[in-house]
Amino acid sequence: MPDPLFAHGVGLAVVVIVLVKVVVAFTVLLVSTMLMVWFERKVISDMQNRIGPNRAGPFGLLQSLADGTKLFFKEDLLPERADRFVFRLAPLLAVVPAFLVFAVIPVGGIVTIAHHTVELQVADPPMGILFLLAMSSVAVYGTMLAGWSSGSKYPLLGAVRASAQMISYEAALGLTVVTVVLEAHSLSTRSIIASQAQHFWQWNVIRLGFVPFAIFLIASTAEMNRPPFDLAEGESELGGGFNTEYSSLRFALFYLAEFMNTITMSALAVTLFFGGPDGPGFHFLRWLWPILWFLGKTTAFCYVQVWIRASLPRMRYDQLMDLGWKRLIPLALGWLLVVAGVNLSAAWGFAIIGGGVLAAGLLYQSLSVGRRRRETVTQPPAARALAGVPLRPVARPGGTGG
Amino acid sequence: MGSLDSYLPILILFVLALAFAGLSIFASKLLAPKRPTSAKEAPYECGIVPTEGPPQRFPVRFYLIAMIFVIFDIEIIFLFPWAVVYNELGRFGLVEIVVFAAAVFFSFLYLLANGALDWGPVKRIRPVTAAAQRTTSSTVRRVGAGSGEAA
Numbered sequence: 001m002p003d004p005l006f007a008h009g010v011g012l013a014v015v016v017i018v019l020v021k022v023v024v025a026f027t028v029l030l031v032s033t034m035l036m037v038w039f040e041r042k043v044i045s046d047m048q049n050r051i052g053p054n055r056a057g058p059f060g061l062l063q064s065l066a067d068g069t070k071l072f073f074k075e076d077l078l079p080e081r082a083d084r085f086v087f088r089l090a091p092l093l094a095v096v097p098a099f100l101v102f103a104v105i106p107v108g109g110i111v112t113i114a115h116h117t118v119e120l121q122v123a124d125p126p127m128g129i130l131f132l133l134a135m136s137s138v139a140v141y142g143t144m145l146a147g148w149s150s151g152s153k154y155p156l157l158g159a160v161r162a163s164a165q166m167i168s169y170e171a172a173l174g175l176t177v178v179t180v181v182l183e184a185h186s187l188s189t190r191s192i193i194a195s196q197a198q199h200f201w202q203w204n205v206i207r208l209g210f211v212p213f214a215i216f217l218i219a220s221t222a223e224m225n226r227p228p229f230d231l232a233e234g235e236s237e238l239g240g241g242f243n244t245e246y247s248s249l250r251f252a253l254f255y256l257a258e259f260m261n262t263i264t265m266s267a268l269a270v271t272l273f274f275g276g277p278d279g280p281g282f283h284f285l286r287w288l289w290p291i292l293w294f295l296g297k298t299t300a301f302c303y304v305q306v307w308i309r310a311s312l313p314r315m316r317y318d319q320l321m322d323l324g325w326k327r328l329i330p331l332a333l334g335w336l337l338v339v340a341g342v343n344l345s346a347a348w349g350f351a352i353i354g355g356g357v358l359a360a361g362l363l364y365q366s367l368s369v370g371r372r373r374r375e376t377v378t379q380p381p382a383a384r385a386l387a388g389v390p391l392r393p394v395a396r397p398g399g400t401g402g
Numbered sequence: 403m404g405s406l407d408s409y410l411p412i413l414i415l416f417v418l419a420l421a422f423a424g425l426s427i428f429a430s431k432l433l434a435p436k437r438p439t440s441a442k443e444a445p446y447e448c449g450i451v452p453t454e455g456p457p458q459r460f461p462v463r464f465y466l467i468a469m470i471f472v473i474f475d476i477e478i479i480f481l482f483p484w485a486v487v488y489n490e491l492g493r494f495g496l497v498e499i500v501v502f503a504a505a506v507f508f509s510f511l512y513l514l515a516n517g518a519l520d521w522g523p524v525k526r527i528r529p530v531t532a533a534a535q536r537t538t539s540s541t542v543r544r545v546g547a548g549s550g551e552a553a
Contacts (some may be wrong), residue, residue: 003407003408005406005408005409006407009407010410013518015410018410018411019412019414021411022411022414022415022418023418025415026415026418026419026422030422037528055447057422067515071430071528072430072433073430073431073433073434073436073462074425074430074433074434075436075438076430076431076434076436077441077442077443078438078443079444079445079446079453080443080444081445081456088427091423092420092423093417094426096416096420098417099416099418099419099422100415100419100524101410103411103412103415105503122412122415123408123409123411123412124408125408125409125412126408130482131412140495149454150445151445151456152447152452152454153447153449153452153457154444154446156456156457160460160464160487164464164467166470167467167471167475167485168467168471169466170471170475171471171474171475171478174475175478178478178482178485179485180511181482181485181486182485182488185485185486185487185488185489186486187482187486197438199451202492211538232549237447238445239448244446245445245446248430248434249426249429249430249434250427252426253423253426253427281423282443295475296516298469317521317522318520318521318522321519321521322466322519322521325470325519326514326519329474330507330510333503333507336423336481337500337503339493340488340496340499341496343489344471344493344496345491348496352500355500362511362512366511366512366514366515367514367515369514369515370514370515370516370517370519370520371420371517371520373469373515373516373517374520374525375524375526376525383493390434
C-alpha cells in the first residue's frame with residue numbers, strides 16, 4: 001500500500017506538508033538525542049549511586065548542549081598519516097544514515113490535514129524496512145572508513161573489529177525482521193504496525209513467540225556497538241576505538257550518530273514487536289494518544305538499553321562471535337521456518353520443529369568436530385623423558401652465576 | 403515519477419542532514435583555533451611515540467567472516483520477497499524455503515566443522531595421563547640435593 005499522501009500527485013500542499021514533516025522530525029530527533037545523552041548519564045549515575053550531570057540547566061538537562069557547544073570551539077586535528085578525504089568523509093557517512101534510518105519509523109496514527117491523508121512518519125516507501133536495513137549497513141562504512149583513514153593502529157583495529165561485529169549481527173537482525181515481515185505480508189513499516197493493531201496480544205512480541213524479539217534485542221545492541229558488545233571501543237585495549245583520532249566537531253558527529261542510532265533502534269523494536277503507536281486512547285484529541293504511546297514505549301526501550309549497559313560486563317571477542325554465529329543465526333533461521341510452518345498448519349509446524357531438533361543435533365555435532373580439530377595435543381615433558389629425551393634444563397636467573 | 407514519490411521526504415531529509423553536518427563542520431572551522439604541532443598530529447598511542455605504521459595485514463578470520471556474511475546476507479535478501487508473498491505460495495513456498503535453508507545450513511555446518519568461525523588462539527591440551535608421572539621428586543628441585551645444582 002503506497003503512501004496515501006502522494007495518491008493524487010505531488011502538489012504545492014503536499015510539498016509543504018512533506019517539508020513540515022521533515023523539519024519537525026529532524027528537530028525532534030536532534031533534541032531527543034541530546035535528551036537521550038542526558039538520560040543515559042543520569043540513569044547510569046543513579047544505578048552507580050552517584051549524582052551525574054547537575055550543573056548546566058535544571059537537573060543538568062542542558063549538559064549535552066553545553067558539551068556540544070564546547071566541541072565547536074575545539075581544535076580539529078588531522079593526523080599526519082590520515083587519508084584526508086576519507087577522514088573527512090567518514091563522520092558524514094556515520095551521521096547522515098543515522099538521520100535517514102528514522103525516516104521510516106511510524107511515530108503516530110493517520111491524520112487528515114487540508115484534505116490530505118497524512119501518515120505521521122517522515123516517509124512510507126513500499127520498501128520501508130529494506131531501506132532501513134540498507135541505511136544501517138551504510139553506517140558500517142562510516143565506522144570502517146573512520147578507522148582505516150586515521151592512519152593509526154588502534155582506530156584501525158577497532159574499526160576492523162567493529163565492522164566484523166556489525167555485519168555478523170546484521171545477519172541475525174535481518175532474519176528476525178524477515179519473521180516480522182512474514183506476519184505483516186508487507187515491507188512497509190506502516191503495514192507492519194497495521195498488522196499488529198487493536199489488541200496487545202496481536203503484537204509481534206507475543207504472536208511470534210518472544211524468541212525473535214529476544215534475538216532482535218541482542219542483535220540490535222551489538223549492531224549499535226553498545227555495551228556489553230562495545231568491543232570497538234574497548235578502552236583498556238584500543239584507546240577509544242575507531243574514533244580515537246577524531247576531535248572537535250567530527251567526534252561530536254560520531255557521538256551524535258551513536259545516540260541517534262540508540263533511539264532509532266528502540267523505536268524500531270517498538271515498531272516491529274510492540275505495535276508501534278498502538279494503544280488505547282480517548283475520543284478527544286485522537287491524533288495525540290498514538291504519539292504518546294509511541295514515545296512512552298520508545299522511552300521504555302531506551303531505558304532498557306541503559307539498564308543493559310549498567311548491568312552487564314563487556315564480552316570477549318570470541319564469545320561475541322560465537323554468540324552471533326553459532327547461536328543467534330541458527331536460532332533465528334530455525335524460528336523463522338517454524339513460524340512459516342505454523343502459519344500453514346499445525347502439522348507442518350510440528351514437522352518443522354522435528355526437523356529443527358534434528359538440525360540442532362547436527363549443529364552441536366559439527367561444533368564439537370570443529371572444537372576437536374582445533375585442539376592440538378602437546379606432548380608433556382615427562383613423556384619425552386620416558387622416551388629417552390633429556391629433560392630441558394631449568395633456566396636460572398643470571399646465567400653467569402655458579 | 404509514480405512510486406518514487408514516496409522517497410521525496412527521504413531525499414529532503416538527506417539534504418537537511420547533509421547540510422546540518424556540513425554547516426556544523428564549517429562553523430567549527432571558523433570558531434576553533436588551528437595550532438597544530440607535530441605531537442598533536444602524530445598517531446595517538448597513549449603517549450608512546452609510534453615507531454612503525456599501522457599493520458597492513460589482518461588475521462584471515464576477518465575476511466572469512468566477511469565472505470560468510472555475504473552468503474547469509476544473500477539468503478536474507480531472498481527471504482524478504484518470499485516472506486511478503488508467503489500466503490499466496492502456501493505449501494509450495496514452505497517446501498521451497500526449507501530446501502533453500504537446508505542448503506545454506508549444511509554449508510554452514512561444514513564451515514563450523516572446519517573451525518572457520520572459531521576465534522582466539524588454538525587451545526593446547528596436555529593429556530591427563532602425564533599427571534601420573536609428575537611427582538614431587540620429578541618436578542621439585544631441592545636445594546643442594548640435585549647434581550644439576552653444581553653446574
